[in-house]
Amino acid sequence: MRVILVGPPGSGKGTQAKQVSDRFAIPHISTGDILREAVRNKTALGLQAEPIMAAGGLVPDDLMIGIIRERLNQEDATAGFLLDGFPRTVVQAEKLDAILEGNEGSDLSVVVLLVPDALIVNRITLRRSCGACGSVYHLENLPPSMEGVCDKCGAPLVARPDDNEEAVVKRLGAYHAQTAPVVEYYRAKGKLKEVDGNAAVDVVFERVMRSLGV
Ligand code: AP5
Numbered sequence: 001m002r003v004i005l006v007g008p009p010g011s012g013k014g015t016q017a018k019q020v021s022d023r024f025a026i027p028h029i030s031t032g033d034i035l036r037e038a039v040r041n042k043t044a045l046g047l048q049a050e051p052i053m054a055a056g057g058l059v060p061d062d063l064m065i066g067i068i069r070e071r072l073n074q075e076d077a078t079a080g081f082l083l084d085g086f087p088r089t090v091v092q093a094e095k096l097d098a099i100l101e102g103n104e105g106s107d108l109s110v111v112v113l114l115v116p117d118a119l120i121v122n123r124i125t126l127r128r129s130c131g132a133c134g135s136v137y138h139l140e141n142l143p144p145s146m147e148g149v150c151d152k153c154g155a156p157l158v159a160r161p162d163d164n165e166e167a168v169v170k171r172l173g174a175y176h177a178q179t180a181p182v183v184e185y186y187r188a189k190g191k192l193k194e195v196d197g198n199a200a201v202d203v204v205f206e207r208v209m210r211s212l213g214v
Contacts, residue, residue, distance in 0.1 A: 001024045001026055001080040001082075001107065001109075001212075002080050002081055002082075002100075002107055002108045002109070003020060003024075003026070003080075003081075003082045003083070003108075003109050003110075003111060003212065004082075004083045004086075004087070004108065004109070004110040004111070004186075005017050005020070005082065005083065005084050005111050005113065006110060006111070006112045006113070006179065006182060006183060006186075007112055007113030007114070007115065007197060008113075008115060008117070008120055008171075008172055008175045008176075008179075009120060009124060009168060009171040009172060009175060010115070010119075010120045010121075010123035010124040010127070010168070011113040011114075011115040011120070011123075011197050012113055012115065012123075012197050012201070012204060013030075013084045013085065013113060014030060014032070014033075014084060014136055015136055015142075015201055016113065016197075016201075016204060016205060016208055017030065017082050017084040018136075019205050020082055020205075020208060020209075020212075021082045023209070023214075024080065024082070026079070026080040026081050026082055027076045027077055027081050027082070028082050028084060029068075029071055029072075029077070029081055029082065029083050029084065029086070030084040030085050031064060031067065031068070031083075031084070031085040031086040031088075032084070032085045033084075033134065034067055034071070035049045035053060035059060036053075036160075039053070045063065045067075048063070049063075053161075053162050054161050054162055054167065055162075055167060055170060056162060056166075056167035056168065056169070056170030056171040056173075056174065057170065057174060058088060058089065058174050058178060061089055061091045061092055061095075064086060064088070064092060065091075065092060065095045065096075065099075068083075068086055068092075068096065068099070069095075069099055072099060072100075083096075087182055088174075088178060088179045088182065089178045089179070089181075089182065090181050090182055090185055092182070093182050093185050093186070108191055109191060109193060109211075109212055110183075110186040110191045110192050110193065111193045111194075111195055111208055111211055111212070112183050112192060112193070112194055112195065113195055113197035113204070113208075114194060114195065114196050114197055114198070115197040115198050116198065117172055119198065120168060120172055121165055121168050121169075122140075123138065123141075124163050124168045125163060125164070125165060125168065126138050126139040126140055126141075127139075127159065127160070127163055128144070128148075128157035128158065128159060129157065129158060129159075129160060130150035130152065130153060130155050130156075130157055130158075131155060131156065131157075131158050132150065132153050132155035133150060133152050133153040133155065135150050135151070135152050135153070137150075137157060141201075142201065144157060193211035193212070194211075195207045195208050195211050
């Protein structure tokens with residue numbers, strides 16, 4: 001099972017990706033998570049990516065393609081994977097095709113989560129994430145049982161540095177300008193599944209499963 005989850009910022013990619021990867025026992029590969037870890041560890045990649053991410057822009061294609069090529073070469077990705085946040089440009093999509101070429105890439109499914117722009121700022125500015133285990137909450141829709149504390153591991157919940165309104169507007173702009181053409185790229189290849197992401201998390205998960213034929 002090879003799945004790509006696409007959608008605007010805050011559309012629920014990370015939330016759904018965790019459940020889908022658990023269901024299929026495939027690794028959840030999030031380029032946002034990989035970059036945030038690099039930022040935390042102050043690696044060369046992290047130092048380059050940090051200001052770009054904070055401003056809501058996209059990290060250069062060549063860096064992202066190198067990261068994905070390396071990650072998909074790891075053994076746990078040979079039987080399948082779920083990509084969350086990649087590809088984000090048509091150049092990335094074309095390079096991914098080249099990476100997967102000759103690698104039985106025909107079972108690739110691309111699921112786009114459709115959520116109106118009007119809901120995005122609320123979803124993102126009220127998001128809180130666990131810095132330890134990565135669990136994601138929303139202060140209104142999916143609140144933790146105890147304020148500011150992760151239900152799963154008890155670590156403190158934090159807001160991401162790029163989750164302010166100004167950066168979200170830029171991220172949405174980048175999505176429409178650079179990632180929406182990726183959706184059309186996969187539509188033209190007959191790989192696209194469109195899922196209405198404007199519903200409760202469990203309902204969206206059922207829709208994603210149905211779109212994947214499960
Ligand atoms: P990334 O981490 O990929 O961010 P994003 O695409 O902007 O998406 P988010 O993580 O913000 O949202 P999501 O769709 O995962 O939603 P979530 O499930 O958390 O990338 C960050 C940055 O890294 C980019 O801006 C860029 O700079 C860089 N980058 C990453 N990949 C790159 C690439 N390939 N190329 C170049 N640069 C790259 O949900 C959001 C909130 O809504 C949560 O609070 C959640 O609880 C809530 N929620 C989820 N589902 C529902 C629902 N059904 N109903 C109600 N609330 C819901």
